Amino acid sequence: MSWSEIYLGPGTWIIAVLAGGALGVDSVSWPQVMISRPIVSATIGGWLLGNPMAGMLVGAVLEVYALRHPPFGAAKYPDTGPAGLVAGASYAASGGMAIGALLVAVVIGWGLGWIGTVTVQVRRRVNERIMSPAGALAGNPELLEERHRMAIWLDVLRGGILVGAFLVPSTLAVSLAVGTAPSELGRYAIASLVLGIAASAGAAGRASAFGVRGWPLILVGAALGLLLVWGGLV
Amino acid sequence: MRPLRSDHLAAWSRTFAVQGSWNYSTLVGTGIAYAMLPLLRRIYAGDPVRLRDSVERSLRPFNGHPYLCAMAVAALGRLEQDEVDPETIERFRAALRGPLGSVGDRAVWGQWRPICVLLSVLLFLLGASPGWCVGVFLVLYNVGHIGVRIWAYVTGWQAGLEVGRLLKGAWLESWAERLWPANILLTGGVALVLADLVVSNSTVALEPAALLGMGAVLTLIAFRFPRQGGRVAAVLLVLAPVLWLLGGLVG
Incomplete structure (x- = not known):
């Protein structure tokens, strides 16, 4: 597939931007029903570009990476809503077949997730200004409601801007990898992703474990996965 | 009220x-x-x-x-x-x-x-x-x-x-x-x-048994040291497309 074969029209771009707004606001501001998880957002991205299966594959890999970042306390975590959409759409636009394109799409999703985190922090600083002074808000509850809703709309805008700005460049970058022929280094590239998934799963498992005593369970889980593979169930 | x-x-x-x-x-x-x-x-x-x-x-x-x-x-x-x-x-x-x-x-x-x-x-x-x-x-x-x-x-x-x-x-x-x-x-x-x-x-030849073994060891290390394991995972993730594209360029 070449660049000329990828069609991302203005209509699709606008729908993607609107979806990006909805996915961006879901993660923290409203309503937190988890459409912002990569497994959903990347599938939506893939669906917008005509290949939800490709989007979901990107989303599945991103999930294994995102699971090691639970939002406990003040921990930083990737903003996966707009990022997943862009990654899933980019991979779907490239045909959703080439393994090299998958590698690039996942890295774009991961990087954009952390860029999204920076924008979340900026928005929190902006909220600080919007929601002050407290005295004025307490004396005028309607103003409090208005400002609170304004803050939520800013989050919608943030998600939309992220998708609007990164969708086209990301699609072009992923398509670059489509025509790349496998080489000797390609073996190490795949091995790198697979080992990355393994390391991420280990760290994610620990995030949900109550202490270190759960380590044999992750190996038992992997053994069960191996049985599924050998049994031809996947 | x-x-x-x-x-x-x-x-x-x-x-x-x-x-x-x-x-x-x-x-x-x-x-x-x-x-x-x-x-x-x-x-x-x-x-x-x-x-x-x-x-x-x-x-x-x-x-x-x-x-x-x-x-x-x-x-x-x-x-x-x-x-x-x-x-x-x-x-x-x-x-x-x-x-x-x-x-x-x-x-x-x-x-x-x-x-x-x-x-x-x-x-x-x-x-x-x-x-x-x-x-x-x-x-x-x-x-x-x-x-x-x-x-x-x-x-x-x-x-x-x-x-x-x-x-x-x-x-x-x-x-x-x-x-x-x-x-x-x-x-x-x-x-x-x-x-x-x-x-x-993937269309490249890999050795699944070796990958499986290395993956299991890395999983356990990351489980024991999640912060460092997470960093290793991120580095490996970024390395993957770099190696792929580099391989494509040098043939």
Whole structure:
């Protein structure tokens, strides 16, 4: 597939931007029903570009990476809503077949997730200004409601801007990898992703474990996965 | 005046937006005030001075898991209705912050969400269509999500000051302790099947047995040292397309 074969029209771009707004606001501001998880957002991205299966594959890999970042306390975590959409759409636009394109799409999703985190922090600083002074808000509850809703709309805008700005460049970058022929280094590239998934799963498992005593369970889980593979169930 | 059912419904539905104006000064405090407004307007109907004082109290810094903030909104509303003195309300707010955060984090972010996500990914890897996988995830997760919000609000309103005591040893905590083994099993299984999918879709020759062995060792190391393991995972992720594209360039 070449660049000329990828069609991302203005209509699709606008729908993607609107979806990006909805996915961006879901993660923290409203309503937190988890459409912002990569497994959903990347599938939506893939669906917008005509290949939800490709989007979901990107989303599945991103999930294994995102699971090691639970939002406990003040921990930083990737903003996966707009990022997943862009990654899933980019991979779907490239045909959703080439393994090299998958590698690039996942890295774009991961990087954009952390860029999204920076924008979340900026928005929190902006909220600080919007929601002050407290005295004025307490004396005028309607103003409090208005400002609170304004803050939520800013989050919608943030998600939309992220998708609007990164969708086209990301699609072009992923398509670059489509025509790349496998080489000797390609073996190490795949091995790198697979080992990355393994390391991420280990760290994610620990995030949900109550202490270190759960380590044999992750190996038992992997053994069960191996049985599924050998049994031809996947 | 006692809040009506419609006021409770309005306050509960506003808890979905409790983090809407999250900021570094008051954290989720402004969202708590926003959610409490339907209750406060009814309780202090015709008394703008007391309404102002109560909103000012509600705006003060607060933090907690967003789903369990419904409990704080209802309990604080109950204290306002019962005309509890402001100092007690302030102490109550401070005492509630810790448990609401830790219980919610461990149960929802630590267990329920990963389990729903991993089940959905597993369904996909087993061959289910993307629509089904996404549908199952959203329905399953949100049954728990909305259930927790309803339970939190009702418990908060009924218990008032006693809510902190009820939160200790609540079903959420015991659920979290029961669910974690399933969570880890799923993590291991999904990672292996996903890695196999990547390998089988690639057009390059690989040695699966060696990869499996190295993957198992790396998983255990990352489990023992999660921070360092996470960094290694990120480096390997970025390295993968770089190697691929470099290989393509040099032929």
